[in-house]
Amino acid sequence: MSLLEAKNIKKVYKTRFGGASVEALKNVSFTVEKGEYVAIMGESGSGKTTLLNILAALDKATEGTVILDGMDLSKVKDKDVAAFRRDNLGFVFQEFNLLDTFSLEDNIYLPLVLAGKKHAEMKQKLDNIAGTLGISDLLKKYPYEVSGGQKQRAAVARALISDPRIILADEPTGALDSKSSDELLSLFKKVNQMGQTILMVTHSTKAASNASRVLFIKDGVIFHQIYKGENTDQQMYQKISDTLNLLAQGGDR
Amino acid sequence: MKTGFYPKMAVSGMRKNGRLYLPYIAACILMVAVFYIMHLLGYSEMLEGFEGAGTARDMLRLGTIVMAVFGTIFLFYTQATLIKGRLKEFGLYSVLGMSRKNLGKIIFYETIITWFVSVTGGTAIGIGLSKLAELAFRKMIGIGSSYKFIISGESILVTVIVYSLIFFLIFLNAARQVRFSRTINLINSDKAGEKPPKANWFIGILGLVILLSGYFLALKIEQPLSALAIFFIAVILTIIGTYLVLIAGSVVLCRLLQKNKKYYYKTNHFVSVSSMAYRMKRNGAGLASICILLTMILVMMSSTSALYINREESLRNHYPKQINCTASNYGFSESYGETAQKLMADINSKAEESGAEIRGSFYYASCFISGYFENGRMRLDIDPMTEMTTIDFDNVVQVYFLDLDDYNRLTGNNEVLSSGEVLAGVEGNIRFDDNITVGDETFKVKKKISCNQGDFRYVQSIMIVSTLFIVVDDLEEVAPLYTGYTDHFGNTMLAWEWHYSFDTDLDEDGQIKLNSQLREYIRDELYQEDFWGVRCESRAEQRNDFVRTFGGLFFLGILLSVIFLVSCVLIIYYKQISEGFEDQSRFGIMQKVGMTKENIRNSINSQMLTVFLIPIVVACIHLAVVLPIIHKLLKLFGHNNMPLLLACAGICVLICGIFYAAIYKITSNAYYKIVS
Numbered sequence: 001m002s003l004l005e006a007k008n009i010k011k012v013y014k015t016r017f018g019g020a021s022v023e024a025l026k027n028v029s030f031t032v033e034k035g036e037y038v039a040i041m042g043e044s045g046s047g048k049t050t051l052l053n054i055l056a057a058l059d060k061a062t063e064g065t066v067i068l069d070g071m072d073l074s075k076v077k078d079k080d081v082a083a084f085r086r087d088n089l090g091f092v093f094q095e096f097n098l099l100d101t102f103s104l105e106d107n108i109y110l111p112l113v114l115a116g117k118k119h120a121e122m123k124q125k126l127d128n129i130a131g132t133l134g135i136s137d138l139l140k141k142y143p144y145e146v147s148g149g150q151k152q153r154a155a156v157a158r159a160l161i162s163d164p165r166i167i168l169a170d171e172p173t174g175a176l177d178s179k180s181s182d183e184l185l186s187l188f189k190k191v192n193q194m195g196q197t198i199l200m201v202t203h204s205t206k207a208a209s210n211a212s213r214v215l216f217i218k219d220g221v222i223f224h225q226i227y228k229g230e231n232t233d234q235q236m237y238q239k240i241s242d243t244l245n246l247l248a249q250g251g252d253r
Numbered sequence: 254m255k256t257g258f259y260p261k262m263a264v265s266g267m268r269k270n271g272r273l274y275l276p277y278i279a280a281c282i283l284m285v286a287v288f289y290i291m292h293l294l295g296y297s298e299m300l301e302g303f304e305g306a307g308t309a310r311d312m313l314r315l316g317t318i319v320m321a322v323f324g325t326i327f328l329f330y331t332q333a334t335l336i337k338g339r340l341k342e343f344g345l346y347s348v349l350g351m352s353r354k355n356l357g358k359i360i361f362y363e364t365i366i367t368w369f370v371s372v373t374g375g376t377a378i379g380i381g382l383s384k385l386a387e388l389a390f391r392k393m394i395g396i397g398s399s400y401k402f403i404i405s406g407e408s409i410l411v412t413v414i415v416y417s418l419i420f421f422l423i424f425l426n427a428a429r430q431v432r433f434s435r436t437i438n439l440i441n442s443d444k445a446g447e448k449p450p451k452a453n454w455f456i457g458i459l460g461l462v463i464l465l466s467g468y469f470l471a472l473k474i475e476q477p478l479s480a481l482a483i484f485f486i487a488v489i490l491t492i493i494g495t496y497l498v499l500i501a502g503s504v505v506l507c508r509l510l511q512k513n514k515k516y517y518y519k520t521n522h523f524v525s526v527s528s529m530a531y532r533m534k535r536n537g538a539g540l541a542s543i544c545i546l547l548t549m550i551l552v553m554m555s556s557t558s559a560l561y562i563n564r565e566e567s568l569r570n571h572y573p574k575q576i577n578c579t580a581s582n583y584g585f586s587e588s589y590g591e592t593a594q595k596l597m598a599d600i601n602s603k604a605e606e607s608g609a610e611i612r613g614s615f616y617y618a619s620c621f622i623s624g625y626f627e628n629g630r631m632r633l634d635i636d637p638m639t640e641m642t643t644i645d646f647d648n649v650v651q652v653y654f655l656d657l658d659d660y661n662r663l664t665g666n667n668e669v670l671s672s673g674e675v676l677a678g679v680e681g682n683i684r685f686d687d688n689i690t691v692g693d694e695t696f697k698v699k700k701k702i703s704c705n706q707g708d709f710r711y712v713q714s715i716m717i718v719s720t721l722f723i724v725v726d727d728l729e730e731v732a733p734l735y736t737g738y739t740d741h742f743g744n745t746m747l748a749w750e751w752h753y754s755f756d757t758d759l760d761e762d763g764q765i766k767l768n769s770q771l772r773e774y775i776r777d778e779l780y781q782e783d784f785w786g787v788r789c790e791s792r793a794e795q796r797n798d799f800v801r802t803f804g805g806l807f808f809l810g811i812l813l814s815v816i817f818l819v820s821c822v823l824i825i826y827y828k829q830i831s832e833g834f835e836d837q838s839r840f841g842i843m844q845k846v847g848m849t850k851e852n853i854r855n856s857i858n859s860q861m862l863t864v865f866l867i868p869i870v871v872a873c874i875h876l877a878v879v880l881p882i883i884h885k886l887l888k889l890f891g892h893n894n895m896p897l898l899l900a901c902a903g904i905c906v907l908i909c910g911i912f913y914a915a916i917y918k919i920t921s922n923a924y925y926k927i928v929s
Contacts, residue, residue: 058845079849086847097842101531109518111847119518158846 285375681719
């Protein structure tokens with residue numbers, strides 16, 4: 001069974017006064033296997049952020065179901081949604097979304113504290129991942145004291161610390177310079193190789209070329225997908241570029 | 254650019270920020286209205302033609318000054334908050350091509366609009382409410398209502414001038430803020446100051462030390478006369494201490510809590526402790542201001558209400574009987590006694606002549622001299638009045654000598670003394686043993702006596718300094734021993750006083766009439782040569798003065814409290830709104846990371862409750878520390894009723910607490926709405 005299964009997702013936004021409605025997602029179906037590293041690509045307005053919000057249970061689909069590890073997201077009660085996210089999902093955002101009131105360490109602990117874990121246990125978990133992410137020396141610092149790349153690594157640590165079933169990343173390299181982007185992408189790869197499932201939304205070809213599979217979304221439907229297979233990053237990059245060109249020229253499948 | 258562009262920008266800017274501007278303008282209007290009313294009552298002829306009008310009006314004039322000063326400070330503070338909230342908007346205008354001068358124009362028109370609305374609205378409401386205020390005031394000070402309605406041009410003019418000046422200053426300050434900032438800073442202004450504060454141990458501890466030394470000074474005060482100067486210092490120290498403690502000390506406390514891993518990493522504490530640590534530095538000043546305002550309200554209301562409620566008892570302490578006559582003179586002469594007896598007989602016959610029957614009465618003669626208590630004895634060679642700067646007022650003692658016969662009559666006791674023996678009692682902070690030395694004479698104390706027994710308690714007048722009572726077997730023997738001491742001017746320091754108080758069967762008008770007859774009789778026909786001074790006072794007549802004074806104070810206390818309370822509300826409101834906007838994104842992030850709605854509610858509750866409780870708890874501590882001093886100061890007004898003062902303080906705390914809780918509820922709802 002797949003880890004994540006999205007079936008016939010449809011999302012319609014109504015304008016405020018019930019006038020014209022906009023179909024952000026028409027009919028999206030796909031699956032993500034355990035241990036996969038999937039990128040979703042698309043232009044602005046293609047519906048990829050809407051899709052991610054639905055996968056993250058931040059938003060509800062108008063039609064269709066999302067099943068994560070056998071659990072139907074639409075069946076999760078409203079009051080349990082936050083706890084569900086906390087226990088099952090890890091998030092990495094474009095704008096890092098670190099809280100400036102907390103040190104990096106406390107930012108990383110946040111999901112565990114919310115889950116009511118003991119400090120010793122949290123510390124153990126952090127020690128396990130801090131080395132991998134290269135943030136051991138930064139833990140006592142505050143977000144305003146560190147660079148964007150360091151912030152994003154802390155954000156990845158926050159996503160990883162609750163051992164989520166899947167990491168959802170929304171344009172994780174969007175606010176980073178190219179060097180930090182490269183570092184983050186190799187980090188994602190490393191984490192993925194350790195068995196962590198990752199779903200990343202991006203419009204950076206470079207970022208997507210790291211993934212083991214790339215889904216293309218356009219006008220609310222999955223338009224195409226590419227498997228990396230035995231391709232190198234470079235070859236993958238080329239394939240993605242070609243597909244994007246095709247998309248931009250408005251070609252059909 | 255088209256004319257009317259800037260006014261339009263100003264109006265639309267204010268309308269868009271209505272949530273911030275409406276309360277501000279409302280507060281301005283209220284302040285102007287109260288200022289007008291105080292000025293009107295204090296300076297116009299509205300309150301005229303009754304006895305004690307001067308006293309009452311003086312108090313309102315004082316209130317006018319307080320209002321002007323407080324208004325300036327408060328409106329400055331509020332305006333600064335408002336402008337801070339709009340810097341981003343100004344930054345955007347600036348990017349779109351507006352110069353600083355253009356922005357200044359917008360601010361100018363905004364200030365003009367606020368000024369116009371506040372001054373016209375405030376004056377209009379002031380005029381409308383002035384009659385009501387006057388009636389309330391007249392009721393409180395116990396005079397009949399008048400049918401005069403006055404609109405005072407002078408008061409309007411003064412109000413307009415004072416508030417125009419205040420608004421002018423506000424405008425300058427706002428223009429300065431916009432002028433001296435760079436566009437990029439304007440745009441990012443709401444992101445500025447994002448650094449969480451470091452715990453500043455030095456300032457935190459310094460604040461605590463200052464606060465405690467203020468408390469210590471305040472608690473050390475024993476006598477009201479010396480209290481006034483020290484009290485002032487204590488107040489200043491306490492205010493500074495409060496600010497430092499709330500600004501720095503609270504951060505230190507939060508950091509300490511954060512160090513405690515077991516406490517800190519709990520779901521409910523984690524978010525609230527860290528954001529409190531983060532925000533205390535900026536909001537400490539606001540909290541301290543709220544705290545000081547609350548303290549002022551509590552102190553003002555509990556003292557003035559206690560004075561007002563207790564006015565009859567204070568009056569009776571001052572004037573034990575319906576008519577009170579006192580004759581006094583320097584030095585001591587045996588003939589004084591005879592003259593006094595004659596005076597009493599004359600007064601009695603005069604009273605009977607006018608048809609009054611004398612009922613309860615008491616009289617006594619006493620000699621008193623002021624001395625300086627040092628090393629267990631009373632020195633008489635220091636004149637406290639001329640050496641004011643070098644001596645400790647706590648050790649100044651007024652020594653009263655009374656005859657045993659008078660003492661026994663006043664108290665109903667039947668004490669017997671042999672020569673050289675005395676009875677002694679003390680009111681104040683000096684101690685004595687078996688022997689007591691006054692000047693060069695040492696007396697053997699046979700017994701210590703209470704100063705509050707029977708009519709004896711009326712012998713001490715107002716306890717400004719410590720009082721020592723020495724009851725001797727024969728006053729005529731002891732008094733001459735002290736006639737040799739003179740003060741700086743060469744006057745004899747020993748004074749002799751004879752006191753006669755009595756009740757009659759007359760009604761109040763009759764008492765006042767009899768009293769003035771006695772006064773005239775004494776003035777015109779008798780005793781001017783025999784005595785340095787003879788005075789007759791009627792309780793009924795003095796009652797008016799007491800009611801005017803205390804009623805005036807109470808009225809002023811209420812008006813100022815209302816203003817202070819409104820200011821508190823506004824500070825809290827702005828705090829909540831601005832924090833709400835700040836926290837919006839923060840709670841957004843936390844929700845994404847897995848914070849449940851319930852978590853949010855709990856953490857907001859715990860955080861806001863703490864933040865809200867701090868000022869009122871600290872204010873109550875301040876009040877508790879200051880109450881003994883208030884009690885001592887109130888003694889100057891003849892108020893000696895601690896239980897009543899405590900009750901008044903308790904009720905004031907309760908009322909303030911309820912009101913405060915209501916504000917908390919309302920503003921935290923506003924906060925919830927913004928955050929979720």
